[in-house]
Each structure stands twice: as C-alpha cells, then as structure tokens.
Amino acid sequence: MTVYADTPRWPRHGMLWGHLISDTSLSELHAAAERAGLPPRSFDLDHYDWPEPARESLVETGVRFVGDRELTRILLASGLRVKLLDRPTARARRSAEHAAALGLDTVPRDLILGLRGHVDPLPAQPGAFRLTRDRPEGPPRIEAHDAAGRRAAQEMLTHLDALSRARTGRGFVGQVMDGPPR
Template identity: 70%
Template sequence: MTVYADTPLWGRHSTLWGHLISDTSLEELHRAADRAGLHPRAFDLDHYDWPASAHRDLERAGAVFVNGRELTRILIASGLRIPLVDRPAARARRTAEHAAQLGLDPAPRDLIVGLVGHVDPLPDEPGAYRLTRDDPAAAPRIEARDETGRAAAEEFLRRADAAARACGETGFVGQAMDVAAGVAAD
C-alpha cells in the first residue's frame, strides 16, 4: 500500500498543483493526505490536489514521487480511477446521495455534505454561485457571478441549514455549486 504524488504542473490560485493518489484504497489516500496536512476539501473523487508548497509534508507522509504518466498508470491499475468522461456522472451520483442524506429537493448541480471533497469551480454563467461552509457557526464563503447568484446561494443556505437541523445537525457543512433557477445565459 503506497501513495504516489506527481510533479506540480497545474496552475491555479497563484501556485502550481500536483496530484496525490493511492494504489490501494481511498481510506489509505485520506489518511496520507491527513498526515501531510492537506485540507479535506482538496479531495477530488479519486485523488487529492496538492500545492507545490506541500512537497516536504508529502515526503514526510511517505508519498513516492513519480511523473504524471506513471501516476496515471498506477491510478488506473488501482481500479480507483474515475476517467474524465465519467466524472460528471460521478459528481451527479454524489450530489444525489448527499441531497438525499439531507432531504434536499431540488438539489443543486453539485453538492458535498461534509468536509471531504470539493464541487466544480464557479461556472461562467449568469446567476451562478459556489458556496462553502466548513463550520456551521461560521459565515459561508460565497462566490457569485452577480447579485442573482448571491441571492440564490443565500436561499440555498437557508434550505440546507433547515434540512441539516431536521437531521439533528447544528447547520449545513459542505459545498454547493449551482445557477439560479430561471436565469438564461446570454
């Protein structure tokens, strides 16, 4: 059982990012990511995204560094890989499961209940929003394309908080990405 990391080459948020995978199980991957100090939101269905600044922490956590092709080969061989073409369906299944867990209907385009994983980036559409809350006592972080998106995010949070409280939680913890209903793209 080994975790593998590739060289950070993907630019976003003013840094370069790499990928961390397991050759055996997602549980092993989550444990290694935790040992390396990666935030649980860095998980993306079958891997963790990691910033270049985490290289030493990954070394200390026991990651083996390989090139990107080798990392992909190992991930495919592990049986854990979710191919790019299947990722939208995997996100839709996750969203449906998490919405059902809270009893949310309708569900947003992309939803995660809890701290592990992240939703798709904010789409470039009118009325789009991406909401993150890691602590039910804290204010959420809302990214919105416009005021319609911000209002839709606030409405989603009201519904999600009520649903979480109905399930015995103190409030919604998770992420959501959606576009306000009835907003047409130009």
C-alpha cells in the first residue's frame, strides 16, 4: 500500500498543483492527505490536488513521487480511477446521495455534505452560484456573477440550514453549486 504524487504543473489560484493518489484505497489516501496537512476540500473523487508548497510535508509523510504517466497507470490499476467521461455521472450520484441524506427534494447540480471534496467551478451563467460553508454556524463563501445568483445562494443556504438542523441540530457544512436550468 503506497500513496503516490506527481510533479505539480497545473496552474490554479496563483500556484502549481499536482495529484496525490493511492494504489489501494481511498481510506489510505485520505489518511495520507490528512497527515500531510492537505485540506479535505482538495479531494476530487479519486485524488487530491496538492499545491507545490506542500511537497516537503508529502515527503515527510512517505509519499512516493512518480511521473504523470506512471501516476495514471497506478491509478488505473488500483480500480479507483474515475474516468473523465464518468466524472459528471459520479458527481451527480454523489449529489443525489448527499441530497437524500439531508432530505433535500431537489438535487442541485453539485452538492457535498461535509468538508471532504469540492464541487465544480462556478459556471459562467447568470443566476448561478457556488456556496461553501466550513463550520456549522460560520460565514458562507458565496461566488456568483450577479445579484440573482447571490439571492439564490442565500435561499439555498437557508433551506440547507433548516434541513441540517432538523437532522443534526447544527447548520449546513458543505458545498453546493447550482443555478437556473440550462
């Protein structure tokens, strides 16, 4: 059982990012990412995205560094790979499961309960929004292109908070991306 990383080369948020995978289980991957101090939000279905400054902590965690092609080969052999073509379906399934767990009757485009994982980026569409809350009563982070998107995010948060409080006694923690029908 080994956790592997490639060389960061994908730019985002002003830095370069690489991928972290396991050759056997997501549990092993989550444990290694936690030991290395990676944020749980950097999980993406079958891998963690890691920023270049985290390299030393990954080395200290015992991560093995390999080239991009080797990383892909290992991930495919592990059986954990979510193919690019299958990612929308995997996200939709996850969103439906998380919506059902909350009692949400309408499934948003992308929904995550809890801190592990991230939803798709905010689409360039009027009325769309991306909402993140990392603490039950903490302030939300709302991304939207317009007032309609900000209003929709606030309405969604109010609804999610009510459902979460009814089930857990605490406000919503998670991430959601939604918008008007396309």
